[in-house]
Amino acid sequence: MEIKDIQNLIKFVAKSGASEVKLEMEDIKITIRTGSDGKGETTYIHQMPAMAAAPQAPQAPAPQAPAPAQPKEAAPDENSKYITVKSPIIGTFYRKPSPDKPVFVEVGSQIGAGDVLCVIEAMKLFNEIESEVSGKIVKVLVDDASPVEFDQPLFLVDPS
Incomplete structure (x- = not known):
């Protein structure tokens, strides 16, 4: 297209x-x-990643991936019961709607489907990222004002 x-x-x-x-x-x-x-x-x-592009995708985050991957391997069973909310776009992750406002969600916050979790700025457009699941925020995986990639995990949600 x-x-x-x-x-x-x-x-x-x-x-x-x-x-x-x-x-x-x-x-x-x-x-x-x-x-x-x-x-x-x-x-x-x-x-969508094409089959030919798939080998190139892991090369870009490879310098960052090895260090965080080791601690995650220690407890794969703990995180398997949680739902991972991933970034739908590339951009800059923000936990607040503006610098003088409170964060959208904290660890321990109860969320419902459709609740705004964060915003991601892409090309000067601020896109609200809404939850597709209900549950409790267990962990925020990205620091405020950090760049994020497509399909990068942002939050862990306990659906129970």
Whole structure:
């Protein structure tokens, strides 16, 4: 899918009055959300990893991965009962809506599906990341104002 096709899709969705459209193809996943007044719109575009690109993906985080991987290997059974909330986009992770506001969630916070957990800034757009599960925040895996990658774990949630 070319950028021109994506731009036309965004225009079409904005004119149609739909509040949200999701499109999944073999190599790309697109979510377009428009505000209730039709003025604001959020577009997420996820490039799915291709088979040829798969060997390249582990090479980029490899310098960072070995150090954290060793402590996680010590307790794989403990974390297996938790649900991992992962980043849907690449950007900068923020725990607060603005510097003078409190954090969205703390360790121990009860959350429900649809609750905002954090925001991720990508290209000057602040995208609210909502929970898809209900439960209790067990661990925040990323520091505030840190860069995050697509599919990087952000939170551990205890669904019980």
